[in-house]
Amino acid sequence: MIHTSRLLGGVAVATALLFGSISSAAAFTACQVTDTGGIDDAGFNQTAWKGVEDAMKEKGIDGRFLESQAETDYEANLNSLLGGDCDIIITVGFLMGDATKAAAEANPDQKFSIVDFAYDPVIPNVLGQVFATDQGAFLAGYLAAGMTKTGTVGTFGGINIPPVTIFMNGLAYGVAYYNEKHGTDVKVLGWDPEAKDGLFTNNFESLDDGRTFAQNLYDEGADIVMPVAGPVGLGSAALAAELGTDKLKIIGVDADQYQTDTEKQNVYLTSVLKRMDSTVQAVIQQAMDGTFKGGVTVGTLANDGVGLAPYHAFEDAVPAELKDEIEKIKAGIIDGSIKVGG
């Protein structure tokens, strides 16, 4: 009988909560659908969600998110946000391009914004946020070429899609630019920008894959590796932490991973920043003050949409000349005198 009363008590509490709970509503609600990999991936999804979090703090809006556990969830997740509670729905990731398009066309009055996808022709209620991350990765490639002791830099991606390979392109061209300037022969493993082919884990989830891929690159002689695969890269960082940074260093992507992956922060030589947090916040602001318009925003070095994180633990290890060169190249990319690309 004790069990019965406990059960009834639970039911009573639940019913009480039922009536007491449906009453919190802020003036503006931003909703986000994350890609696979999870919202706490210390990189891609986390950075995009940080944009909503910042807006929640600064503008007092309400924020909600829905994690995609598989690609099959995209449409279903969008669907459950379409009830009308969301003033703007932000989808995070190139792979959500089709699902976002379908939802936007079926619901022309709902504002959408998508990270990493630009529609051509423009859909009037969707704002795409894309990033010239090759500019940041170019700097990282130049840095890596200057720092490597083995003469080999490695990279691998999650899935062979443009927002991933643009990082790898930038890295490869940055290394090539260093070789050209210094007459060196630093090699890049894992990506060939001409053939558009390289190493891919084919997922954005498996930390084991991140470890294995980094191990393989290390075995082939790479002492600096840039994983472009969301949380998969955390597995690579774990390997670097075990081996020691004199043997393997990691270049983070999306967020400043020195700050987001605090357990292994000392393995990050630097990070290629993709400031989805600031663009997401800007989009929310536009939706709030009525200036929202479908189209595309492009983050670049010039508008701080992409960048290179501080060297943190390697501040003293990076030679001052190399730092100066990177600052000059950055200025050159911004004023257009240096072209990022083949």
Next chain:
Amino acid sequence: MSDTTSQSSLTEKLLQRAAPGRAEFEDLVVVPIFAVIVALIVGAFIMLATAVDITTIGRSYVALLQGSLGSLNAVSETLTAAIPLVLAGLGLALGFRAGLFNIGAEGQVVVGGIAAVIVGFSMPGLPWIIHMPLALLAGAVAGGLYASIAGYLRAATGAHEVISTIMLNLISYRLLDYMLGLSWMQRPGRSDPVSKSVVSSAELPRLLTDIDPNLRLHAGIFLMIAAVIVVYWLLFKTKTGFEFRASGENPYAARYAGIRASLIIVLAMGTAGALAGLAGANQVLGVLDRTTPGFSAGIGFNAISVALLGRSHPIGVLFAGLLFGALEAGGRQMQVDAGVSIDLIGIIQSLIIVFIAAPLLVRAIFPWGFARPAGRRE
């Protein structure tokens, strides 16, 4: 040698539990219902332990209910999620009844989906009345043949189907990765692994888009209902079904009674695989329109739970599938409304299975819910 006997006696015990011989009402109906209730309560305690406050817990269960049943869209999502689980679950249930512990539904879903998408995109211009059934058939045949490999290995060499189906799952993932890179399969203009889209004549049409374009419920629901009826008829009204069940309950007696065990094994695996393949085809033709790595999304594994919860009875599988579909649809709403992680739904699903697998525990918790006291079961 003793290892294999103890292993096979273990699986026999498991199978007996999964597919009880006599219709014991309490075990079939009362235990699952209590298992669900206990799982929800334990789920609440787990949320409490992870520093979720009690208001949020209340709100999350309200959201679970709203997201699964609270609106037309919610019901549509519940049914959409339930269809593949029921289809694959029926296949597994059939296997359990025949004494086969098939872990390979996931791989059969994958292979069925691949076959369906190939037929779906490669034959434009066919009228839908031919194209759609053809694509579904392709999925079923591919799934059935794929599962028959494990059945054949068991019948011909004695290789245990648990092992071989798990291995076939892994092979199917790599097969999918490989095929999505082939130029005739890959979507034009894309370098990532994604197949061409199914043409509209092969799609399972969505049923409620006139009411609201966001409603995803599709014609697969008729497939699901038909499959429940056919499997019920097959299991309980045909000679083959009797042979399946006889082999499952006592393979030795069945053999001495003149039932050809090897044939039954291959046949049962093939039928189970066909149903799982149909589940994959249903996802591709009704929901996704294309295949990508991981499009199977664990349906084949969740279907094991569905078959166990449904006690390997077609009607039970139907209700269990609907429950799991409701948990999936409601789980999303739970995350949206209460910010509770969607992983909790996985925990609740697992807890349900734990309690189903431990009927004595459930009886001990709810002694007043049962006519016979705990521990007196034979």
